[in-house]
Amino acid sequence: MSSLLGSLRSAREWAMPTLKKSAFLEQGVLTPEEFVQAGDELVYKCPTWTWEAGDESKRKSYLPADKQYLVTRQVPCQNRVSAMESDMLMEQAEGGDGDDDDDWLVSTIIQRTEKALNLEDEFDMLDEDGEVIEKPTPDTAGGENDKSEAPTTTDADGDGDDDEYADMDAFEDDNILEDDAAAVTPAQQQADKDDEDHTIKVRTYDLSITYDKYYQTPRVWMIGRNTQDQPLTGEEMMEDVISDYANKTVTMESHPHVSGPHASIHPCQHGKVMKAIVRNLMKNTPPPAETTEGDVDGEEAAMNNGPSVEMYLFIFLKFVSSMIPTINYDFTMEVTANTSK
Amino acid sequence: MDPVKFVPFSSTVDSPFWVEYCHLKLEDIQLSEDAISMQAQVQPISSSNVARLQCLGGGSNSLTHSVRKLTPTAVQRSSVDKMIFQGNLVGFNTLETFSKVDKNKLLKEHFLKGFLSSEEANDEQILKSLTSFILLTFPDLKQHKVLYWFGIPALMSKTKLQAKRLPSFSSEEQLVLEQAFHSFRREQESNQLPTFFVFSNQDPSDIVIHPLSKDSFSKLSKDHDGSAEQLVFGFVDSTTVTTDTTQQVVPPMGWPLRNLLAYLSIHLNLGGSTISILSFRPNRLHRLVDETIPSVNSSSNNHIQLQMAVPNKEDYSFEQNNTSDNNNPYDKYKVVGWELNARGKPGPRWVNLKPLLDKNHLAIQAA
DSSP, X not given: OHHXXXXXXXXXXXXXXXXXXXXXXXXXXXXXXXXXXXHHHHHHHOTTEEEEOOOGGGOOTTSOTTOSEEEEEEEEEOSOHHHHHHXXXXXXXHOOTTOOHHHHHHHHHHHHXXXXXXXXXXXXXEOTTSOEEOOOOHHHHXXXXXXXXXXXXXXXXXXXXXXXXXOGGGGOOGGGOOOOTTBOOHHHHXXXXXXXXXXXXXXXXXXXXXXXXXXXXXXXXXXXXXXXXXXXXXXXXXXXXXXXXXXXXXXXXXXXXXXXXXXXXXXXXXXXXXXXXXXXXXXXXXXXXXXXXXXXXXHHHHHHTSOOGGGHHXXXXXXXXXXXXXBOXXXXXXXXXXXXX | OEEOOEEOOEEEEXXXXXXXXXXXXXIIITTOOOOEEEXXXXXXXXXXXXXXXXXXXXXXXXXXXXXXXXXXXXXXXXXXXXXXXXXXXEEOSSHHHHHHSOHHHHHHXXXXXXXXXXXXXXXXXXXXXXXXXXXXXXXXXXTTEEEEEEEEEEEOOSSOOEEEEOOOOOHHHHXXXXXXXXHHHXXXXXXXXXXXXXXXXXXXXXXXXXXXXXXXXXXXXXXXXXXXXXXXXXXXXXXXXXXXXOSSSOXXXXXXXXXXXXXXXXXXXXXXXXXXXXXXXXXXXXXXXXXXXXXXXXXXXXXEEEEEEOOOGGGGOOOOOTTSOTTOTTTTOOEEEEOBOTTSSBOOEEXXXXXXXXXXXXXXXXX
16 A cells, blocks of 8 residues: 555656756745755754665665765654643643633643653553553552563563563573673663663654655655664554644655655645745844835845745754654754844 | 773664565575675764664665675765674574574674684775674564674673773864864765774874774884884774763773774784774764864863773683694684673564564555
8 A cells, every 4th residue: 555655656756857946935845956955954953863875776866876865863752642732632721711822832842841751650651562561650669569560561462472572581692691891781780770770761763854856845754663662553653643643644654765664744735834934934034124015126135035945954844843743853953043144 | 000891882773674674585585594794884973872883774784685786885875974884694594593503603703704814905804894793683574573683793802901091182182183083084985984093193283094904004103113102093982971071080982992902913913012092982073065174162072092002912812722723713712792682681682573564464554
């Protein structure tokens, strides 16, 4: 299914002529050259992002061979969106008076970071089979007696297909460990004091941005892993997408450069949204020295003062984070600051 | 002199890599258990504490198989900002062979085959072996699971490696060094970042960095009457464990330093001498298009300079007595480096690819 869509998509991309003329400010789209330019800026400013060459056979000729798509790996995603959404709803209900649509979102996000740790206990963690992992409740966490059963999955004997791997002791081989005093073994130290281990294991995502030639915009792909470093299913990944978009704007498709199904944000609205954001940014910009409002010249002058192409991906990623708000990827840059230049 | 500790690599494998591997296993590799050459990358700047050896999907790992007639070097690197480790993937067909195989022997042979290649011309090969790895797998195609185990070999020495930490760089020295490293990156012809380099420290205001090789060593040491005293051997260290600013303590060093010392001892005959080591820990890499790096300097001073005694050749030999018939030249060496599993024990890890490979699962998901 997804591969069929994938081949349709590539046929359509093939038929679409490559965009030559810059139309970032007018239509919110990018040429491949501008995508590379914006990507370079992103990689430079946020070193967690890198360019990838991808599979040679899947290479796109309109992009440089070594700059086919952008990747950031192992992005932490601590909470599920559902928890965040229910939080918002509660807040809306509570703050009956003066519910100002602009304010509540901000306050919730601030509140979320404060509550992050509590929430970790409030919702269920899922293991790779979608089964609930039983967590110790805060009351019993202190007691040592239940620690043996706490981290094990309730499904260990369910469909029986991971029995073979459930007990990894069987494969451990102490003969391997030569007397190597010179090696630091942080994992070993950690295992010893597992109970006092305060690092929270979270889901991680690998995010990539490709250039969609048909829509002439960047396109975001994601593939996740659970707390045990096992790949997430599509359904589990949808838990990290705002529910309005899950399975609608965000769907499972095969990535144009690497194998395996990825969750992807469909780019059909990207151009429009980017155009709207850019327009808003420019509106907020104090008009240039010679203010001739209304006539064509003034508008053009304002266009020239819009954000540069290098800014595209920063603005884009800020916009994307509204759909996947719990995935904390790096796009740290003051987008507003640059509008005033 | 303080004893030096080394931080092992920690491996991460992209899920798409496994997907590609399973397809390859079905279509091309089939029942062959021959080693497949592959590549992994190490980023010079690590976001976590430990250096990560990453196997990526999308062919950038260049998981090649003889059937496909691809050469590993044919794949273009995305930039010169990564260090590429060459490795072998050994896939087993049964769980039993995976468990029973003598892993220490495998790792040893994998490392020494490159490291001890005797021909003089093979310097490049030897240097490559210093940063190599081996990946054992048992792909369980029926259950969509892969059992895997990484080994990143390091040659053991009998003596404890000891070092004295030299004073940190002043901000001017650091700038000179980083500028030199930037030029070094710009001059690289290959499309990857060399892990090891060497430069002369005679004039600290004018440093020219060369990639480590027998040639550059003999050229540089000739300027100093064959002594290595003025030379600094550097390696790119993505370990960031404890940015301890106290000058006395030697912080944990990156894993590649062990093999660098072995190379200096066995191949450059520097055993017994005291040399300078630079653990180069960049904060950020600058754009290659820029000719000079901006002089506004980052305040943090991460690079660490050490004075170390290179072990003697004999220190690497674990031969009990001379009676052993020299059938196998590898016997006397000891190589370590099997990765520990999530519980900190020597053992393999496994990955469940059901969400990505199981046809039934994918069909339900697509519906």
